[in-house]
Amino acid sequence: MESSARKFVLFDFDGVIADSLALSYEITRSFNPEVDEEKYRRLYEGNIYDSISKLPGWHPGHPEEYFKRFSPRMKDEVHLAQGMDDVIKKLAATYTLAIISSTPTAGIQWFLAKHGLTEYFADILGRDVHHSKVEKMRMVFEKHKTIAQHCVFITDTLGDMREAQAHEMGAIGTSWGVHPRETLEKGIPFRIVEHARELPDAVDDYFARATV
Numbered sequence: 001m002e003s004s005a006r007k008f009v010l011f012d013f014d015g016v017i018a019d020s021l022a023l024s025y026e027i028t029r030s031f032n033p034e035v036d037e038e039k040y041r042r043l044y045e046g047n048i049y050d051s052i053s054k055l056p057g058w059h060p061g062h063p064e065e066y067f068k069r070f071s072p073r074m075k076d077e078v079h080l081a082q083g084m085d086d087v088i089k090k091l092a093a094t095y096t097l098a099i100i101s102s103t104p105t106a107g108i109q110w111f112l113a114k115h116g117l118t119e120y121f122a123d124i125l126g127r128d129v130h131h132s133k134v135e136k137m138r139m140v141f142e143k144h145k146t147i148a149q150h151c152v153f154i155t156d157t158l159g160d161m162r163e164a165q166a167h168e169m170g171a172i173g174t175s176w177g178v179h180p181r182e183t184l185e186k187g188i189p190f191r192i193v194e195h196a197r198e199l200p201d202a203v204d205d206y207f208a209r210a211t212v
Helices: 021-031 037-045 048-052 062-077 084-092 105-114 133-144 158-165 181-187 196-208
Strands: 008-011 096-100 123-125 151-155 170-174 191-193
Touching: 008 133, 021 037, 021 062, 037 048, 037 158, 048 062, 062 105, 084 096, 084 196, 096 133, 105 123, 123 133, 133 151, 133 158, 151 158, 151 196, 158 170, 158 181, 170 181, 170 196, 181 191, 191 196
Parallel strands: 008 096, 008 151, 096 123, 151 170, 170 191
Antiparallel strands: none
């Protein structure tokens, strides 16, 4: 493909677009009281569904039970991360945007509609599509006839970066979510940003770094 080929910005949802960390942690502890904040953050160093399946007392129905508690409260307790509305609109003017998330697609769609952001995303692939973000990335490639080198993943977790690395896709880390800078650095991201307003420049620089 030529360097002028369409470029794609793939977003994680929780922790990047939605400020859902506090609610997610609270509900996770309601199932597993032994999970303190440090252990909770470590769950996201790999695929979250693989990680929670290894917790003591886990059973296959836990994810569904989790979202039965999370989804109703999300409507009142989860807010748009500061500045992300402007960032999404700005990026959508140049790139094709998609969300790849471990949250159910319907909840993401509701949240985007609430904030007037639905029209800016070409695809929303939640947990109901597949539990693996590696596979959901592959679905984006196939649907849009693109390749990993024409995509970048914006995420707040090391686990997501590792899933992107399975495709040799670059990542940009956001420090306002689950993982602090020192953890994100283990994923060797292109850049780690401290504020949402830094994302457009980071994405532009990522795609300008070389002819792909």
